[in-house]
Amino acid sequence: MTQTQTETATPEDQEIPVTTGATVWFTGLPSAGKTTIAYELAGRLREEGHLVEVLDGDEIREFISAGLGFSREDRHTNVQRIGFLAELLARNGVKALVPVIAPYADSREAVRKRHQESGAAYLEVHVATPVEVCSVRDVKGLYAKQAAGELTGLTGVDDPYEAPETPDLRIESQDQTVQESAAALHALLTERGLA
Numbered sequence: 001m002t003q004t005q006t007e008t009a010t011p012e013d014q015e016i017p018v019t020t021g022a023t024v025w026f027t028g029l030p031s032a033g034k035t036t037i038a039y040e041l042a043g044r045l046r047e048e049g050h051l052v053e054v055l056d057g058d059e060i061r062e063f064i065s066a067g068l069g070f071s072r073e074d075r076h077t078n079v080q081r082i083g084f085l086a087e088l089l090a091r092n093g094v095k096a097l098v099p100v101i102a103p104y105a106d107s108r109e110a111v112r113k114r115h116q117e118s119g120a121a122y123l124e125v126h127v128a129t130p131v132e133v134c135s136v137r138d139v140k141g142l143y144a145k146q147a148a149g150e151l152t153g154l155t156g157v158d159d160p161y162e163a164p165e166t167p168d169l170r171i172e173s174q175d176q177t178v179q180e181s182a183a184a185l186h187a188l189l190t191e192r193g194l195a
Contacts, residue, residue: 020121020194021092021096021120022123022192022194023086023090023096023121023123024097024123024189025086025098025102025108025111025122025123026100026127027100027102027164028127029101029155030143031137031140032127032129033129033178033181034099034100035054035057037173041185042095045095045186051093051095052094053089053097054097055096055098055099055100057082060078064081064082065082070159075104079104079107079108079110080111083110086115087114090115090121103156105165108124123192123194124164124167124169125170126163126164126169128172131157134156146158169188
């Protein structure tokens with residue numbers, strides 16, 4: 001007869017996921033490396049048994065913020081929607097990794113405040129890659145389009161980016177590997193009791 005978990009398995013036999021939630025908000029210029037670092041960290045956290053979701057800015061724009069443009073008001077609305085979703089996940093034991101440009105300090109501060117009010121952990125990570133490096137990486141071709149006059153309002157070029165003054169962690173991705181960046185962030189999570 002086969003043993004089923006409901007009949008005789010003991011708690012020691014079962015994998016119990018780690019349930020301490022938190023939001024890790026990655027901000028930085030387009031092509032800074034936010035999403036790449038977030039996915040690297042997500043893999044590491046999942047291997048350790050954490051519940052993890054990556055709330056990618058491009059996917060959110062497509063599925064949750066479709067119809068919003070890139071005005072300051074629309075960008076603020078988009079960031080608040082993502083912040084609400086991240087806080088909801090964090091409150092329910094999920095590590096919400098959020099690689100989103102979020103160019104305005106007041107929008108990011110409103111998200112931080114939402115987390116503080118609910119008691120959900122929140123860390124802001126500034127992926128501080130210089131615009132010169134981002135424009136060479138140009139993952140989505142945005143800098144090339146802007147240079148060719150096909151695109152306006154590119155964050156950090158002809159639209160403002162307000163860099164965080166006191167992030168929980170500043171990563172200069174041009175000076176380290178993706179793995180080193182993720183490891184530095186993992187170390188911070190561990191120090192804060194979140195990993």
